[in-house]
Amino acid sequence: MLQALLNIVSNATRYASKQIRIYVGINKEQIEITISDDGAGIPADVLPYLFHRFVKGTDGDTGLGLAISRAIVERCGGLISAGNGEREGAVVSLSFPAVIGTQ
Numbered sequence: 794m795l796q797a798l799l800n801i802v803s804n805a806t807r808y809a810s811k812q813i814r815i816y817v818g819i820n821k822e823q824i825e826i827t828i829s830d831d832g833a834g835i836p837a838d839v840l841p842y843l844f845h846r847f848v849k850g851t852d853g854d855t856g857l858g859l860a861i862s863r864a865i866v867e868r869c870g871g872l873i874s875a876g877n878g879e880r881e882g883a884v885v886s887l888s889f890p891a892v893i894g895t896q
């Protein structure tokens with residue numbers, strides 16, 4: 794799970810203008826984490842395929858980070874989604890059971 798988070802946060806550090814916000818909360822036995830930044834946001838042509846392997850945009854690297862993050866989160870019984878904020882930047886949200894393996 795640390796690897797999943799590192800992939801998302803390292804993207805945010807690449808694209809943020811000045812600020813990255815990391816929210817962590819717990820809701821109905823689900824841990825919710827949201828990472829948002831104040832950059833230009835995820836390009837519209839990349840967004841539908843964001844979690845596919847080798848999909849990358851301008852200044853992207855190998856296009857594997859978010860595919861790996863999704864695989865990790867789903868293996869933990871969680872969900873991951875991404876979009877853009879109302880005013881600016883990317884927003885990546887994940888949620889997973891607070892207790893893994895006893896579902």
Ligand SMILES: Nc1ncnc2c1ncn2[C@@H]1O[C@H](COP(=O)(O)OP(=O)(O)OP(=O)(O)O)[C@@H](O)[C@H]1O
Pocket residue numbers: 800804805808809830832833834835836839843848849850851852853854855856857858859860882883
């Ligand atoms: N916070 C973000 N702001 C804007 N675009 C983003 C952000 N995070 C991801 N993206 C876009 O999504 C693409 C895919 O991201 P992903 O992490 O899967 O691959 P990568 O960063 O290009 O390479 P890798 O993570 O394998 O080094 C990026 O190339 C970029 O275009």
Ligand SMILES: [Mg+2]
Pocket residue numbers: 800803804854857858859
């Ligand atoms: Mg990446």
